[in-house]
Amino acid sequence: MTDTDRRCDRAAAVMETSFITAVIRAAENDRPDAYLRDRHASLLSTPRSKEMARVALAAGGTIGSVIVRGRFGDLALEQAVADGVTQVVCLAAGSDTRAWRLGLPARTRFFEVDLPGQLEAKELLLAPVEGRLTCHRAALSADLRSETWPQRLRDAGHASERPTVWIVEGLMPYLGAEDFTRILTRIGELSGRGSVLLVDAPHPAYAEDPANERFLAFMESRGSAFRPGPDDFAGLLGRHGWRAEAYTLGELAAGACAWLPTPPARLCPPHDHHWLVRARLS
Numbered sequence: 001m002t003d004t005d006r007r008c009d010r011a012a013a014v015m016e017t018s019f020i021t022a023v024i025r026a027a028e029n030d031r032p033d034a035y036l037r038d039r040h041a042s043l044l045s046t047p048r049s050k051e052m053a054r055v056a057l058a059a060g061g062t063i064g065s066v067i068v069r070g071r072f073g074d075l076a077l078e079q080a081v082a083d084g085v086t087q088v089v090c091l092a093a094g095s096d097t098r099a100w101r102l103g104l105p106a107r108t109r110f111f112e113v114d115l116p117g118q119l120e121a122k123e124l125l126l127a128p129v130e131g132r133l134t135c136h137r138a139a140l141s142a143d144l145r146s147e148t149w150p151q152r153l154r155d156a157g158h159a160s161e162r163p164t165v166w167i168v169e170g171l172m173p174y175l176g177a178e179d180f181t182r183i184l185t186r187i188g189e190l191s192g193r194g195s196v197l198l199v200d201a202p203h204p205a206y207a208e209d210p211a212n213e214r215f216l217a218f219m220e221s222r223g224s225a226f227r228p229g230p231d232d233f234a235g236l237l238g239r240h241g242w243r244a245e246a247y248t249l250g251e252l253a254a255g256a257c258a259w260l261p262t263p264p265a266r267l268c269p270p271h272d273h274h275w276l277v278r279a280r281l282s
């Protein structure tokens with residue numbers, strides 16, 4: 001196998017994680033006591049992605065961070081839109097279906113960015129609900145580790161002097177700290193006053209908890225190594241000019257976030273150490 005083959009395999013393994021999250025959201029949607037409703041996730045939940053999710057969950061993967069960040073992000077996005085924000089940029093959008101399911105106002109411009117091939121695959125699977133898009137959506141294929149995506153975003157009509165809601169969910173575990181910091185810098189440069197950033201990452205305690213050893217080894221072996229985020233997420237964002245509310249899943253389960261319905265204990269097991277953050281540009 002050449003180096004290029006190995007890089008392609010790693011990219012495919014990382015892209016597949018997005019179909020695993022779709023299966024997790026589809027299963028949650030079907031529960032009578034669902035904490036998150038994503039009625040289009042089942043369209044992305046193919047037999048192949050269901051099998052990938054089964055294997056990942058059997059290896060010790062958890063569903064809580066995916067489901068709780070989904071509800072956290074829905075509510076924060078809806079609040080920002082109600083406050084008048086008309087631009088949304090979802091980085092590493094993968095199987096995110098918010099542009100289709102939240103009934104966003106027609107004036108909303110919803111930009112999605114992911115690796116080449118990813119968003120095209122989603123669009124094919126979501127073709128049956130194409131008519132549900134109420135906002136203006138633009139899909140961009142780009143590697144967020146490159147320096148090309150900010151210009152591509154501008155070319156697609158993003159106006160950096162105006163406020164934006166940034167959604168960066170499920171990306172950080174697949175990037176090094178350096179790449180993530182560079183992306184934060186670019187986000188800051190593209191954000192007008194009043195912008196909102198929604199971001200999540202595993203807490204460093206995730207990697208230290210022996211209960212997660214098997215899952216971390218599994219993710220490494222499949223070519224999508226899962227890395228922890230910062231130990232002080234609010235502090236990191238503060239150095240980039242953002243005023244952040246950062247919660248761990250455990251804190252959310254204890255009712256720490258006033259605007260989020262307290263997630264049930266089944267979604268916040270003690271070993272799922274995970275950050276969820278909403279930040280505003282000060």
Ligand SMILES: C[S@@+](CC[C@H](N)C(=O)[O-])C[C@H]1O[C@@H](n2cnc3c(N)ncnc32)[C@H](O)[C@@H]1O
Nearest residue numbers: 015017018021092093094114115143144169170
């Ligand atoms: C776990 S999925 C999360 C997808 C979606 N945000 C969600 O919460 O379901 C990770 C996503 O990150 C994307 N991704 C990983 N590395 C990337 C990169 N360097 N540039 C762009 N997208 C990337 C993958 O293709 C995949 O869609």
